[in-house]
Amino acid sequence: LESLFATALLGGVLVPVNHHLPSGAQEGILAETEPLVVIEHQVTPTALPHSVRRIAVSGGLAGVEDYEDVLARSADDPVDSAVGLDDLLMLPHTSGTTGRPKGVMLTHGNITWNVVNFLTSAEFRPGDVTIAVAPFFRVGGTGVNVLPVLFVGGTVVVPPTTQPDVVLAAMERFHVTVGFGNPDLLDALRRSPLWGQTDLSSVRFIITGGAPVPERLIRAYLQRGVTLLQGYGLSEAAPLALLLDSDSAISRIGSAGRPPLFVDVRIVDPDGAEVAPGATGELLVRGPNVMAGYWRKPEETRKTLQDGWLRTGDAARNDAEGFVWIVDRISSRYIADGVAVYPGDVDRVLLEHPAVADAGVVGVETRLGTVGVAFIVPANGIAARAPELLAFARTRLPGAAVPALVRFVVELPRNSVGKLRREELRSLAAGAIEAADAAG
Secondary structure, three states, X not given: OHHHHHHHHHOOOEOOOOOOOOHHHHHHHHHHHOOOEEEEOOOOOOOOOOOOOEEEEOOOOXXXXXXXXXXXXXXXXXXXXXXXXXXEEEOOEOOOOOOOOOEEEEEHHHHHHHXXXXXXXXXXOOOOEEEOOOXXXXXXXXXXXXXXXXXXXXXXXXXXXXXHHHHHHHHHHOOOXXXXXXXHHHHHHHOOOOHHHOOOXXXXXXXXXXXOOOHHHHHXXXXXXXXXXXXXXXHHHOOEEEEOOHHHOOOOOOOOEEOOOOOEEEEEOOOOOEOOOOOOEEEEEEOXXXXXXXXXXXXXXXXXEEOOEEEEEEEEEEOOOOOEEEEEEHHHOEEEOOEEEOHHHHHHHHHOOOOEEEEEEEEEEEOOEEEEEEEEEEOOOOOOOHHHHHHHHHOOOOHHHOOOEEEEOOOOOEOOOOOEOHHHHHHHHHHHHHHHHHOO
């Protein structure tokens, strides 16, 4: 956070790097962005480009400039750099679930309007206290709750770790009022032994998103008196595009809500025509929060920003009142028996079964056509059987959408914000189909 505000005051550009990435991927981001200064929490084996003039490391390691010493030696003279709303401020990278990570050019204006959009959609108050548990290398790590709370004069608690017991203890100790967390992290809090005994009475709402939010998780928080506000965002929108209001949190469970005041959305078919309520199409977003483009990728920028609209690549549907449901990635869709199937729809149905803790479906080509393969993480203490799950799915899905095969796994491959890596499941699914064919 110190680096972010210092960079903003200086008129520089901050490139937050995901420290969980393999060193080769980190090196690629550093080479692409050519930083002048590198600030690290610890020395990593990542090779630095020749552009780097200075390195500061937190932790006081021998032979490396210590971050705290740099601050202590720095002058206290006020910084007065000329910075405009159109100037670049942050260069985060996409999660890379559909390809190589891309640098997202977010301006001072994008970041500021995103905060304003949150203030028009959620009731942030000057006395609010939030806890920063989402990773800062993601746009949501600062853009969803940290910057809006600081904007209104509130307090941000940065815990030493996101271990569930530590987070819950901090929420009680500091009387946290609002928060943000991805569904997998919020589920980890729910499963903590401290969940039932932690005082959460100060919490008004927690915003969640980044991955599908199971209804059972929403209801588990409601039982503790905590409202989960599901939203939808992406790095390219800084990130807010949709948010469910508190009054609709129960009546429209599963919806990502409606756009904030300074955001427009459309849902269109492949020809660009708006679809009718209830139909599925691609979600488009427009507003002053939308990125300036992808760093040094003009062709990718032209494909994504068209006629002032951001093509999200996400499939969505809405109702007559404008509430939007995120379905899946457009690229995840497959055709089975001539019917378009969105795996996200199948995932959500399977997650309604009490024996299913997690579910992920992919389409696989076979000699008889494309079929769905479901990977299931069983719920603790509940026996799950494939025929029972398939029978359950048949009562809730069109025939073509019912998976042909079920495989049980210990966990599903997900990225740092909980998004399912379907491309990894596809290779597993192809092997499962071959094994099933071999078995007759």
